[in-house]
Amino acid sequence: xxxxxxxxxxxxxxxxxxxxxxxxxxxxxxxxxxxxxxxxxxxxxxxxxxxxxxxxxxxxxxxxxxxxxxxxxxxxxxxxxxxxxxxxxxxxxxxxxxxxxxxxxxxxxxxxxxxxxxxxxxxxxxxxxxxxxxxxxxxxxxxxxxxxxxxxxxxxxxxxxxxxxxxx
Numbered sequence: 001x002x003x004x005x006x007x008x009x010x011x012x013x014x015x016x017x018x019x020x021x022x023x024x025x026x027x028x029x030x031x032x033x034x035x036x037x038x039x040x041x042x043x044x045x046x047x048x049x050x051x052x053x054x055x056x057x058x059x060x061x062x063x064x065x066x067x068x069x070x071x072x073x074x075x076x077x078x079x080x081x082x083x084x085x086x087x088x089x090x091x092x093x094x095x096x097x098x099x100x101x102x103x104x105x106x107x108x109x110x111x112x113x114x115x116x117x118x119x120x121x122x123x124x125x126x127x128x129x130x131x132x133x134x135x136x137x138x139x140x141x142x143x144x145x146x147x148x149x150x151x152x153x154x155x156x157x158x159x160x161x162x163x164x165x166x167x168x
Contacts, residue, residue, distance in 0.1 A: 002080055004031070004054045006061065009046040009077035017047070023071055024049050027063060028056020048081050088167045092142045094149055095168035097134040101161040109157040110137065116144045136168050 008020060017033050024030065029052040035043040051057045057080065063069065064078040099106055103122050110117065122135040139145040145167070153165040 001083065002054060002058065003083065004052070004057050005048055005050040005081040006057050007046065007077070007079050007081045008049055009079075010074050011043065011045050011047060011076065012072045012074050013043070013045060015043075015071055019071060020047050020049065023069065024060055027051070027059035028053065030056070046077075090142055090146060091167050092139050092145045093168040094137045094139070094145055094165045095134070096137060097164050097166075099133045099161055099163060101157055101159050103131050105157045105159055105161060106135070106163070109155055109161075109163050110148070110152060113139070113144070113148050113152075116140045116148075137165075 006024075008024070011020070017035055020033055021030060024033075031050045031052045034048040034050070036046050036048075049057075049060070051060075060069075060078060061080065064076070069076045069078055096106065106122075107120065110120075116139050118138040118140055120135060120137050123132050124130060125132055137145075137148070139148060149165050149167070152163055155163045157163065
């Protein structure tokens with residue numbers, strides 16, 4: 001299904017985000033490139049390229065259809081990315097991610113739901129024990145979670161960090 005994000009697979013393991021950017025920015029302005037990384041921090045042979053508009057993604061798909069795209073010695077697999085939002089059904093838990101502030105700031109950002117939050121789990125680095133900017137918020141029921149998702153997704157904390165939410 002067309003979206004502003006494309007999946008780019010069969011990448012050479014020696015390729016970088018910059019290599020992918022150089023190849024795909026000719027089709028339109030890029031919002032972000034997300035490499036899939038293993039714990040070793042090396043990418044796993046694929047990346048997602050999110051364009052600022054669907055037109056860039058359409059142009060990249062069309063170009064690959066007309067003449068397959070290559071990077072180094074590999075023919076790339078290029079397709080629209082599967083929707084991340086529709087993959088997880090609604091539940092009473094929300095996953096927050098890419099939060100740039102400390103744990104206390106997460107709690108301050110969701111304070112209007114204090115009475116309806118059962119628990120907040122903060123994901124920590126296995127080695128250092130430090131908060132990694134993501135976790136799970138469990139609400140009393142699915143309806144409260146749905147309301148929180150609608151009102152808090154994209155909310156900016158008092159210190160300027162954005163809260164990204166999706167069902168867990």
